[in-house]
Amino acid sequence: MLAYGLLALVLSTVLAVVTWGVVSDYLNNQRDSSAVTITSDNAAALRYGLFGVPVPCNPARVRGECDSPQAADGVHPMDLLNSLPSTDAAASMLYFEKHWYALTGKPSDLPPDLIQTALDGNVVSRRVEVSGQPVLAVGVPVGRPNEAFFEWHPLTALDNTLLRLKLTLIAAAIATALVGLAVGRLASTLALRPLAELTRVADAVARGKLDARLLAEEDRDLGGLARSFNQTAAALERRVAADARFAGDVSHELRTPLMTMLNSMQLIQNHRAELPAAVREPVELLGDDLDRFRRLVIDLLEISRDDGGDRGSREIVRIADLVRAAADATAGREVTTVEPEAEGLTLQADKRRLERVIANLVENAEDHAGGCKGVGVEAGGLGVIITVDDAGPGIAAEDRTRIFERFGRGETSGRGRGVGLGLAIVARHVQWHHGTIQVTTRPGGGARFIVELPAKSS
Structure with missing residues (x-):
């Protein structure tokens, strides 16, 4: 899944970067070209308005010695600036005969080197900021040395377009990565489904359900x-x-x-x-x-x-009464304590099996662990918690799983006298009731067997 997601992210990122580079360069170049063309056209209109038809240059004369155009009489530069066609230019300025003429904008906002380049007879454009807004400043000579026409064109619309393009490409890359993750998850799920089924069936067999089988015998791979x-x-x-x-x-x-x-x-x-x-x-x-x-x-x-597959029979059992009767009868004295909230708890149980669980635990404590110190019943866990305490030396941590195996005896617990089947039967019967059993250390010494069963209030 991660591989699919990373592959999709890398591919979409590369595609987004390439697309951004190509499109942004194209739009910027188009904008620059358009701004230069518009400014050049306006400069040409001013040139004809100011000088009329330019004096032709004799090709035989040395370059730079051609006659300069002469200004037309009775023409004011501001009138010419007002007569220019409407464009998207935010400012128009003319430097003519050592004077500035401007409809909008201030010459001081133009970079000095850009002004000088245009006055030297070269077309120049540059991205600058005017009053915090990005603009493209363009300078075009109008015919005579040290005279030029300047405009700046706002770039806000272009920047907004590029921002939208950038956000769209980022969103597309993220969406593609998410789609890649989804496809990877689907592919991995489909590919590993037989192995997941194998794991489930193997776990069932390990837990004693020996009739569990795999249904993938026709799968060509497995x-x-x-x-x-x-x-x-x-x-x-x-x-x-x-x-x-x-x-x-x-x-x-x-x-x-x-x-x-x-x-x-x-x-x-x-x-x-x-x-x-x-x-x-x-x-x-x-x-x-x-x-x-x-x-x-x-x-x-x-x-x-x-x-042999004995399924037993389930009936509603009042847990407190069953535990009290089985534990006290096995110990030969009263050893059971039932908390008030556990008195009414019931369980769909096999009465014989559940009695055997309690009897085996109490008998184990009596015969092999110095006597039963008490049996407790309280609400909690899966529903009800039954504890059996003994007065023995306790059970070492490494033996706490082994003692529930058939003929298993703790090597350090001092329980070597038993035949080794009692606790295995307890574990089987607790599992049959969908419960759990574990061993801990009793406060004050000894072992505590804890049985949790899925009980509910009657």
């Missing part, structure tokens, strides 16, 4: 790229779907033996007092690992359900 991209996206979609089915199938297959092991462990723990002391600690460790195994299977089922 058809090959579009087909390759679509094939890659389709292969990725099939691979993710296969992995999701595999994870779901494995999780389902694990549920039955897992339930058997959990029931057996519960039975053993119920008779813990009857176990030998040497067996109690291994049984407790086994119970903890079975609990982690249970959570892993549940999380895998959740992830596979999302990857």
Whole structure:
């Protein structure tokens, strides 16, 4: 776009400069020629009025020794000046027999060197200013040495014409540059439209919309790229779907033996007092690992359900009530604080998914970060802001994106005990609700998870 605009500006500027130079020179030359012709004609009329028919010069005589014309008797120069035809001259002055005769204008306004040049027998013209107005002063000899006729012609009309021409050329150059910018923008838009579409579809695939495809396979320039991209996206979609089915199938297959092991462990723990002391600690460790195994299977089922295209169901949910119930139940105590302006906020949500978001964040704080310090609900952001504070060491800045990846654990956050799917599920469910989640540092220490959802007042 800039290239088109600059090219148009350069071309229009060059054309404007050339046009200005040619036209202004032509008009100035025409004006000078016209003024000199008019003054010369008037000088010729004065010459005949003053001297009658000039005395012919004998060619055999030395140049400069020809007889000078003799003044006609009874003719007054002022009468002759009054009898001159009307022209655009603003002043007419005659220097005759060492006297000045003038209808208008003052001889003192004429440059002395211009007067002398005319008195020396040469036709002369020059642009001067008289009373602040530009004029063209012209001097023409009238026949005898040291006698000449002078006129000045106003140049205001010519200057106005040249000013209008200059403004027109400048406006044309600017307009041409703007047209060039518009054409460049149109051309770049048309040329880059397939790439913009590619960027949009690639971004959609990166955000998890694996069924996004390019519609430019018939484009002669980008058809090959579009087909390759679509094939890659389709292969990725099939691979993710296969992995999701595999994870779901494995999780389902694990549920039955897992339930058997959990029931057996519960039975053993119920008779813990009857176990030998040497067996109690291994049984407790086994119970903890079975609990982690249970959570892993549940999380895998959740992830596979999302990857498998589960669209869920939306219903109007009162956010404050849902957060209060899910957070307090997970923590086993009251940890939720709801601001008054957030009590009436509602959201079209999947209740199961939203409850899982709150439960996972509180469970993460309880199990891996020294306990949940509180859950807050307030109006703001996209509509409602939900915060979950913990008492842990906080999360380093370089880990704040990694912890939301599958099986991602912060290397410096002290959260290595989790299975690494809980926060990934949280991020997926928040995105499903068109919200955002981020991690900051809680005032006083620890981490603060901030969830923003597009809620509105009921």
